[in-house]
Amino acid sequence: MIIKLSDIRSGFQKRFFDILVDNIPDRGTVFKGNNIRCLISANVLKKNSFELNGELDTTIEHKCVRCLDLFHSNISLPINISLTDRLEKIKEVDNSDMVELSTSVDELDLGIIVADLIELDKPMKPLCTDECMGLCPICGINKNDRSCDCKTEQGYDVWEKLKKLENK
Numbered sequence: 001m002i003i004k005l006s007d008i009r010s011g012f013q014k015r016f017f018d019i020l021v022d023n024i025p026d027r028g029t030v031f032k033g034n035n036i037r038c039l040i041s042a043n044v045l046k047k048n049s050f051e052l053n054g055e056l057d058t059t060i061e062h063k064c065v066r067c068l069d070l071f072h073s074n075i076s077l078p079i080n081i082s083l084t085d086r087l088e089k090i091k092e093v094d095n096s097d098m099v100e101l102s103t104s105v106d107e108l109d110l111g112i113i114v115a116d117l118i119e120l121d122k123p124m125k126p127l128c129t130d131e132c133m134g135l136c137p138i139c140g141i142n143k144n145d146r147s148c149d150c151k152t153e154q155g156y157d158v159w160e161k162l163k164k165l166e167n168k
């Protein structure tokens, strides 16, 4: 998805951009739907300095680290991008992504920025639910679906072994 720099330079309010997930660089995110919906405003801060603010919404797929099931989550992320013609001048401004505008290009590829925002937001250890009971380490069944008899014995063994270690 391309935004013309001339549009950004003149500013706009709450414009919708639908970005096709096929058109953004692959950062390892698995998307559930086909698109990423962005609502963006462009503000002119001062000469040669601009800001894109808004929000993106999409649905991505995760694999639960406990039960290995795939699950989806709707994510909504703030977009907060500063654009400048001279990057070094505003380096002290942090907490937003800084993009230096090239004088040779008259477009900004929103897809690259959005792909990075989504990938950075992904949890390191996704869980389908906070209460996910995971897989049984002995028989391998998904304990969210069924229960098995292995669990208590395994727990008992582990504690017994720990007690023996402590007593040494």
Ligand SMILES: [Zn+2]
Pocket (backbone or CB within 6 Å): 064, 065, 066, 067, 068, 069, 127, 128, 129, 132, 133, 134
């Ligand atoms: Zn799970």
Ligand SMILES: [Zn+2]
Pocket (backbone or CB within 6 Å): 136, 137, 138, 139, 140, 141, 148, 149, 150, 151
């Ligand atoms: Zn089991």
